[in-house]
Amino acid sequence: MPRKPSYDRDDLIERARDIFWRRGWAGTSLKDLEKTLDLRPGSFYAAFGSKDALYELAMDKYANDGVIRLKELADTLGPLEALKSHPKLVIQNTENAAKACMLAKTFVELNIHRHPLAARANEHLAKMQSLISDLFTQAQAAGEIGSQHDPAQLGRRYQSDLLGLRVSAERDDIDAAAIADEISSGLDKL
C-alpha cells in the first residue's frame, strides 16, 4: 500500500556524517542539512526525528566504519603492521571529510554541556582504544614487540598521538605524513 521514500537512507546518513564531521555540531544548521540531503523539513523530521538523532546515526556509522577498517587492516597485515600503517591511512581521506577525528571533535565540542552525544563519542573512543590495545597484545604474543610493555598503556598513548596527528593534519603548514611516519617508526623500537 504505502509509498516508498525517494532516497537511500544509508546514503543520507553518510552525507550527514561528512558535513557534521567537517562543520561540527553547532556549525551545522538544519538548512545546511536540508541542502546537503536534498530534504525539506517535513521529510527530514519524518526520516530522522531530530538533528541530534541524525548526528548520532552519523557518528555511530563513523565509529563502526573505523573499527571495521582497522580490523580488516589487521587481518591483512597483522597487528603491528596494521598499527604502523593506520596513521598514514587515517589522514589520507581526500574526500569531503575532515582530517581530525569526528569522535574527538564531538567530544571536545559537547562535553562541556554534558551533552549525551559527548558521552557516546567517548564510548566510541574507549572502544577503539580497546581494539588498539588488543592489537598490541596480539603483536606482543607474536613476539613483534617486547614483553615488558603494557598493551593498555601502549593503546592509550597510541590513540592520544593519533588524535594529535589528526588535529595537526588539518593545518596546511604541517607535514602530517612526516608525523605519521614518526609515530609508525616509534612502534619499531618497542
Place this chain on the structure above:
Amino acid sequence: MPRKPSYDRDDLIERARDIFWRRGWAGTSLKDLEKTLDLRPGSFYAAFGSKDALYELAMDKYANDGVIRLKELADTLGPLEALKSHPKLVIQNTENAAKACMLAKTFVELNIHRHPLAARANEHLAKMQSLISDLFTQAQAAGEIGSQHDPAQLGRRYQSDLLGLRVSAERDDIDAAAIADEISSGLDKL
C-alpha cells in the same frame, strides 16, 4: 571630563578567555558573555566592538601567556627539563579553564569556514611550535639530546603529541598524567 569604566578590562578579557576556551566559539552566546562579564549589551559593544573582536583579544592573551610560561620554564629549568615538565603542567589547570588547547579548538572549529580567527589560531600554533623547536635546538647545543635529530622535526612532533594529550585529558576515563609522563620520558631517549 569623562566617566571611567566600572570594570577592569584585562579581567574581563581573562574571563572571556576562559568561557570561550571551555565552550568554544559557536557555543558561547552573547547572553553567556553578558552574564560572565556582568555587562549589558551596550557596554559590551562599546568596550569590545563585537563577539569576534573579544574572542581575538582573549585568544591572543591565551597564546601570549602560553609563550611566556614556557619561556619562564626554560629560564628556570633549562630547555630539555622545560620541555619535559611542560606536558604535566599544561593539563593541570584545575581552574575554570579547559584542558584541550584553545588554539587547537579554535582552529578545528573555524578553519572549515575560513574564519579569520582560525588563521590567527594557526599563527599562534606556528609561533609556539617555533619556540619549542628553539628549545630543542638549545638542548642539542647543550648536549642534552643527540646531534642526529632535527629540532624542527622534534618540535612538530612534540606539539602534535601535546595536542593529543590535551584532548585526551578532557576525558574522565583517561589517565592523562600517565600519557604526559610517557611524552616526557620519551625525550630522555633522544
Place this chain on the structure above:
DNA sequence: CCCTTTATTGAGCGATCACTCAACAATATA
C-alpha cells in the same frame, strides 16, 4: 477505478542569535 497508507511540501512557529540605539547616569573641567 477507489481507498488506504505513507512521503513530501513549504509556510510558519516560538526561541534565540549577534547586535543597535535613544535615553539616562556619572564624572571631570570651567
Place this chain on the structure above:
DNA sequence: TATATTGTTGAGTGATCGCTCAATAAAGGG
C-alpha cells in the same frame, strides 16, 4: 553649579535557530 564627555542601560532590531503541521502527492491492494 553648569556643561561637556563618556559609560550604562534595556527594550528592541532583523535574521536565523530547530522544528511543526496541515495540505498535497504518490503508490499498492481491492
